[in-house]
Amino acid sequence: MFSRQAYGGPSRKLVLAFDVGTTFSGVSYCILDPGEIPQIYGVAKYPGQEDVGGDNKIPSILYYDKQGSLRAVGAETQQRHIIELAANERWTRLEWWKLYLRAEHLEASHFTDADIPALPFGKSAVQVLGDFMGYLFNSAKAYIKEAHTCVWESIQDDIEFVLTHPNGWEGPQQQQIRHAAELGGLIIAGEDGQSRVHLLTEGEASLHFCVTNVLTSDTFSAMPILCSDEREQVEEPLENQGVIIIDAGGGTVDLSAYSMKLSPTSFKEIAPAECRLQGSVFISYRAHAFLRAKLANSRYGSEETLYQMTEVFDKTTKLMFRDANEPQYIKFGMVRDKDPEYDIRSGQLKLSGQEVSKLFEPSVQEIIAAFEQQRQAATMPITCVFLVGGFAASDWLYTSLMEHMCTLDDITFCRPSQHANKAVADGAVSFFVDHLVSARTARFTYGTECNVIYNEHDPEHVIRESNAFQGITGQLEVPNAFESILTKGTEVSEEREFKKSFIIEEFDLSHCGSIQVDIVAYRGKLLHPCWVDTERDSYTTLCSVRADTLKLAHSMQPRHLPDGGGTYYSIMFYVVLLFGLTELKAQICWWDKGVEMRSPASVIYEDTLGKRLGT
Numbered sequence: 265m266f267s268r269q270a271y272g273g274p275s276r277k278l279v280l281a282f283d284v285g286t287t288f289s290g291v292s293y294c295i296l297d298p299g300e301i302p303q304i305y306g307v308a309k310y311p312g313q314e315d316v317g318g319d320n321k322i323p324s325i326l327y328y329d330k331q332g333s334l335r336a337v338g339a340e341t342q343q344r345h346i347i348e349l350a351a352n353e354r355w356t357r358l359e360w361w362k363l364y365l366r367a368e369h370l371e372a373s374h375f376t377d378a379d380i381p382a383l384p385f386g387k388s389a390v391q392v393l394g395d396f397m398g399y400l401f402n403s404a405k406a407y408i409k410e411a412h413t414c415v416w417e418s419i420q421d422d423i424e425f426v427l428t429h430p431n432g433w434e435g436p437q438q439q440q441i442r443h444a445a446e447l448g449g450l451i452i453a454g455e456d457g458q459s460r461v462h463l464l465t466e467g468e469a470s471l472h473f474c475v476t477n478v479l480t481s482d483t484f485s486a487m488p489i490l491c492s493d494e495r496e497q498v499e500e501p502l503e504n505q506g507v508i509i510i511d512a513g514g515g516t517v518d519l520s521a522y523s524m525k526l527s528p529t530s531f532k533e534i535a536p537a538e539c540r541l542q543g544s545v546f547i548s549y550r551a552h553a554f555l556r557a558k559l560a561n562s563r564y565g566s567e568e569t570l571y572q573m574t575e576v577f578d579k580t581t582k583l584m585f586r587d588a589n590e591p592q593y594i595k596f597g598m599v600r601d602k603d604p605e606y607d608i609r610s611g612q613l614k615l616s617g618q619e620v621s622k623l624f625e626p627s628v629q630e631i632i633a634a635f636e637q638q639r640q641a642a643t644m645p646i647t648c649v650f651l652v653g654g655f656a657a658s659d660w661l662y663t664s665l666m667e668h669m670c671t672l673d674d675i676t677f678c679r680p681s682q683h684a685n686k687a688v689a690d691g692a693v694s695f696f697v698d699h700l701v702s703a704r705t706a707r708f709t710y711g712t713e714c715n716v717i718y719n720e721h722d723p724e725h726v727i728r729e730s731n732a733f734q735g736i737t738g739q740l741e742v743p744n745a746f747e748s749i750l751t752k753g754t755e756v757s758e759e760r761e762f763k764k765s766f767i768i769e770e771f772d773l774s775h776c777g778s779i780q781v782d783i784v785a786y787r788g789k790l791l792h793p794c795w796v797d798t799e800r801d802s803y804t805t806l807c808s809v810r811a812d813t814l815k816l817a818h819s820m821q822p823r824h825l826p827d828g829g830g831t832y833y834s835i836m837f838y839v840v841l842l843f844g845l846t847e848l849k850a851q852i853c854w855w856d857k858g859v860e861m862r863s864p865a866s867v868i869y870e871d872t873l874g875k876r877l878g879t
Contacts, residue, residue: 266476266529268698271296278408278419281426281692282400283466284393286362286515286545288321288654289338291404292689294697295415304693306686307407312339312346320686321654324362324514326396327355328384337399356384360545363515364389365440369787369804370432370516370541374626379549390440394447397427401450424460425450426692431467431518432539435807436869438463438847464695464846466688467520467537470511473691474650475529475700478680506534506646508638510631510665511688512655515543517627519634521642522701532703535641536753538634542627544655548578550623555613562606564613572596573613581620586659588617621660628664635668641753651679652687703757704844709786710806711748712764713796715741724795736769736832737825744797746786749841756844763853768813768835776817779852781809781839809839811852811865819856839865 271277277296283289291307306320313322322338327350329335335355336346350357360380383389409416427441442461451457511518521535552574559565564573573596581592597611607614639646649669655661662679669677680687694700718732718740719725725732728742735741749764750756770776786793788802796803813835822831840851840862850865 268301268476270299270301271697273298275422276418278423279426279693279696280401280404280423281428281469281689281696282397283428283469283686283689283692284362284396284400285321285324285513285654285688286360286543287324288514288685289324289396289400290321290686290689291400292686292693293404293408294693295408295412295419296697302697304690304697305411306689307404309407309410310339310403311337312341312343320689324359324396326358326361326392328358328387329353329355332384332387334395334399337396338403357381358383358392360515361389361392363541363545365393365433365437366430366515366541367433367437369434370539375541375546375549390444391447393441393444396448397444397450398448401448424462424696426462426464426469426696428464428466428469428688428692430513430516430539431465431520431537432516433465435848435867439869462696462846464692465518465520465537466511466513466516467509467518468701468846469688469691469695470509470518470650470652471507471520471522471531471691472694472698472700473652473687474507474509474680475531476694476698477690478650478678505648506642506644507531507648507650508635508642508646510635510649510651510653510656512631512651512653512658512661513543513688514545514654516540517542517631517634517653517655519631519638521638521646523644524648529698529700531701532755533701533705534643534755535638536705536707538638540630540634542630544582544627544658546627547582547623548574550626551577551582554619554623559606562603562608564601564603564606564608569596581615583658585617585620585624586663588621590617591615592617592620624658624660624664627655628661631661631665632668635665643755645674647674648676648678651677654685657685703755704846706750706752706754706756706843709748709752709793710750710841710843711746711784711786711793712781713784713803714745714747715743716745718742728795728797736771744795746784746793746796746803748786748793749783750843751791752786758842758844760842760844762841762843763838764841765836765838768837769832771830771832773817773820773822773833776820776833776835777812777814779811779813779837783807783809783841783848805870807848807870808868809841809850809852809865810868811850811863813837813852813863815863816854816856816861 273296279294281292292304294302294304296302308320310322325341327336327341340346358381363380429437442458445451445461446453451460505524506521507524508519508521517540519538522531523534555570555573573594576594576596581594585592592615594613595611599610601611602609656679666677669675725742732740732742749762766781768776783806785804785806786802788799816835820833820835823834824831837852837854840853842849848867850867851862852865853860853862
């Protein structure tokens with residue numbers, strides 16, 4: 265069994281973890297008391313749930329009125345009087361809105377912004393996220409006050425927030441989440457508030473859940489290896505083996521691979537994380553398109569009826585689908601609703617099991633492809649696979665993936681039965697409390713675009729001679745070169761630093777008071793990329809590192825150009841990058857009289873998401 269350590273901090277603290285999902289969301293928390301072993305709880309009561317006994321998750325749905333004011337959230341949006349009021353006053357109903365925040369490199373041909381309900385006029389997706397997180401925070405506050413008497417006053421000023429996001433979200437999305445935390449009132453604006461926000465991938469959060477709830481349990485230790493249609497008992501130690509977590513959610517499916525070390529418990533990422541836009545909402549999305557085509561010439565082909573059918577499919581047919589050889593039904597109307605030509609009888613549309621299985625097929629194949637890509641990239645054999653997340657509740661998905669796993673040797677495939685839908689929220693709290701991952705793997709190659717001194721003996725330089733130019737010092741330089749800082753697949757510990765040297769050359773010393781260096785991500789297949797002009801679409805500017813170099817500039821002495829061409833200033837410094845954390849961190853350093861000097865640096869991302877506004 266996993267043994268959690270007692271909290272060693274000096275004072276009481278609250279940890280709140282938010283799992284904002286495409287379809288459902290939840291909050292988990294932990295009250296840390298010095299000397300006490302932490303316990304993780306879920307917020308199990310939200311406004312609008314009082315009559316149904318509550319749940320750990322609420323729908324990620326919001327209603328805005330015509331003025332852009334938030335009117336209802338979560339379980340409230342399912343209440344009949346809210347639905348009626350929304351229709352009468354023509355409120356905007358928002359669902360799947362999280363997909364507006366997706367990273368640009370995750371753009372897929374099967375899906376665009378036009379397929380998501382439009383944002384309210386003048387509202388950005390980040391503002392919606394802020395409103396939603398503010399609602400989750402207030403709900404958590406009310407629940408904790410009720411569940412833990414007289415505790416809130418002692419922790420309200422010492423709250424740490426763990427905010428999760430899909431594996432495929434990067435720096436720009438992380439920056440937007442941080443901004444949304446301020447908009448939602450979770451924290452005050454500025455560095456002090458932001459220091460209490462911790463960002464985490466959903467894949468790593470799910471790992472922590474599996475470790476603390478399943479992987480180190482006595483039950484799992486006794487589990488056999490699944491290597492065929494029947495289970496065979498195989499004695500195999502769990503130490504130093506690979507595990508893949510498949511977190512199948514509403515919008516994305518996140519896959520993460522780790523090595524296991526159970527005594528003491530620690531994990532290292534052993535392959536680049538994967539993220540695919542093939543969550544459960546895309547089954548419903550394909551179902552809507554299929555029904556539109558199937559019923560185009562029937563009297564049941566109106567958008568209103570199709571929407572109703574899709575809603576029923578989403579909540580019943582999709583969840584209960586198990587056998588492609590059995591017919592499936594969408595009960596959408598009354599007994600008098602019938603059209604035998606289109607298999608509609610007694611208010612039910614009949615579909616073949618094969619038709620329904622085809623709606624699942626793209627998601628199943630994407631997940632298998634991502635799994636195989638990660639399994640091949642892993643630095644050690646994968647022996648355990650866990651399927652978690654809301655989409656994991658689908659028996660068809662589970663069975664389809666199990667059939668693939670059975671073709672592989674010595675794979676244990678497990679779908680945790682207890683609270684798998686709250687794996688991310690609980691796991692995010694465990695991340696803060698237990699911190700089990702000691703190293704992560706670079707998802708792509710990081711580097712910088714630069715100029716290099718022309719070398720007439722280098723064929724790559726020769727073919728680019730027409731673009732060469734004369735630098736400040738008079739030497740011929742070639743642009744469009746790429747210098748790697750960190751190569752894709754490299755294992756990086758949290759403490760490991762990567763340094764890259766840079767030189768600023770300026771005629772005017774006043775231009776040396778600050779620096780900005782663009783960090784470029786290479787997403788192609790070359791092992792050692794060297795030139796950005798050969799594969800331009802594979803290079804993207806990930807972020808900019810900015811720092812104040814005024815102190816460094818003041819220590820610089822002028823240098824003389826050859827042939828009496830005047831003076832210039834040259835500054836050499838290093839950008840120090842830490843890639844092993846859940847967020848990229850940076851510093852700059854230089855040497856002054858033999859002593860290394862350091863200065864903070866800001867990591868700045870282009871605000872691309874703010875452009876997505878309701879119109």
